[in-house]
Amino acid sequence: MVIRDEAPSDGASIRSLTDAAFLGAEHSSGTEGAIVDALREAGALAVSLVAGRDGTAVGHVAFSPVLIDGEDRHWFGLGPVSVSPGLQRGGIGTALIEEGLRRLRRRGAHGCVVLGDPAFYRRFGFTSDPALRYGDVPPEYFQSMVLSGIPEKGVVTYHEGFDAR
Ligand SMILES: CC(C)(COP(=O)(O)OP(=O)(O)OC[C@H]1O[C@@H](n2cnc3c(N)ncnc32)[C@H](O)[C@@H]1OP(=O)(O)O)[C@@H](O)C(=O)NCCC(=O)NCCS
Structure with a gap:
């Protein structure tokens, strides 16, 4: 398996991979594939990696910029992330x-947030910080990690691509 940046020709396979991965997933909005497409279209896929096996995309992860209290503080959001069922x-x-x-670290990002199963994301170093909030999501499902710099406080907003349907 290789992990590489997405290529211009990967769009369709990332879309079908994402749709398939989230089909039976708990807490899926059913819009994750559309979100990845919208982020790409808006130039907001800050990091977009494909896991390839025998020339086929079998996994994908997206990172996009988030705002904290409406400001770009060089933080990013992880997701959607998908692996072939x-x-x-x-x-x-x-x-x-x-x-x-x-x-993200290499490009000097200050931090990363993620919305999802705390048990899964904890292993990467994400923790729940009640000072960094996202909507009315229970704090344990919204986790963050400082990559450089200081912990932030405030309300996080994802890119508008996350409104895609
Ligand atoms: C979530 C997902 C990206 C994880 O990728 P993966 O390749 O399956 O996971 P890995 O093999 O790297 O990690 C496996 C570990 O994560 C745990 N894990 C995997 N998916 C999990 C999930 N949805 N919730 C909680 N734990 C999960 C496994 O129990 C396992 O734990 P262990 O190492 O202690 O046994 C993948 O399962 C997927 O595409 N799921 C459907 C879409 C989805 O739910 N995306 C994330 C939304 S928050």
């Missing part, structure tokens, strides 16, 4: 997220 729980998602976080 038949290949889940084989380490692909972990490898994509770890490489994505490395890329």
